[in-house]
Amino acid sequence: MIRLVVVDDQELVRDGFALILDAQDDIEVVGTAADGASAVALCRAEQPDVALMDLRMPVLDGIEATRRVVVQCPGVRVLVLTTFDDDENVVRALRAGASGFLLKDTPRAALVASVRAVAEGETMLDAAVLRRLVSGHLRAPGPAHAAALARLTGRESEVMRCVAQGQTNAEIAAALHISETTVKTHVARLLAKWGARDRVALVVLAHEAGLVP
Template sequence: MIRVLLVDDQRLIRAGLRMLCEPAADIEVVGEADGGQAAVRLAGELCPDLVLMDLRMPGMDGITATQRILAERPSTRVVALTTFDDDDHLYPALAAGACGFLVKDTSPNELLEAIRKAADGDTPFSAGVVKRIVDSAVRARASVPTATLPKLTTREREVLALVGAGYANVDIAERLHLGVTTVKTHIASLMTKTGCSNRVRLAVLAVRSGTTTE
């Protein structure tokens, strides 16, 4: 069971998210917070597995709340859920420790899958966000020489290319006809071999090294 804390200053949004989550047999909404301060307090009291975090709220915003929650409970997964799909919200959320970034026009099924992916250690992003991160990072490093990869297996290169293209673990598994657990093993190996601490850095490395997929 995935224990979820909903954080949004709009009651109607929280009600909608609760109605969406409650029918799912593997997801339990354990609490709601209408702002950052309440989110930090409830995260400590309720120990959720995952927090769906609005970013722009009166008082303590979602960025600060994310930082404080993860400082106290590093194992908590925080997914930003926001109306604002722009770099001014994306990069601060990631820097604060959010493991995913979704916009509020995400479909109900995509949101539920994102909750499951995040709880399972994956990094869910709305369509186009990973590509934007990678493109921005590559442009910012235009003067840096092409990255050189360590020795990788053929399968690891295939997985790396798909990470660079923005595919989630489930999608990579389907394209390569692998189990999701096997994909996770390959990604863990890639992080160890390349020194990348997260999926976004792996994606940037894939592009900078010329490891691409059709």
């Protein structure tokens, strides 16, 4: 059973998401919150698997709430809710440790699938939206990027490029004709070589290093 908290300052949005998700046989909404401070407290108390987090909220915004949840509740994966006009905050949330993002008008089936995927350790990054997001907020490549790229094998570069395009482990395995276990091994090595926290960090680093056009 996936334990979930829903965080949004708009009551209709919050209750709507909670109603949809709690109706699933494998998802239990264990709490809701209307601001970032309450969200952090709720995550500490309930230790859910996933927190569905709005970014623009009173008291404490979703970015700082995400940062605190990631530090204080390392077992909780944060999936942020966003709109098309909130690029800068989404990038900041990803840097804060969010496991991905969803647009607020995401269809019901995609919402449910996204929560399940994040609970399983995947990231939710729409490739087209991600390219638009990161293109305006990248750090310039530096010596650290060049040094890290030089340490990668050819296969690791291929896997990192696929990760940066938002592909799941299964999709990468199919594209490169290798097993999912091998993909996981490569991803683990990439995280270690880059000193990255998770796949989201790898995505940003891949774009910054120029691995993705």
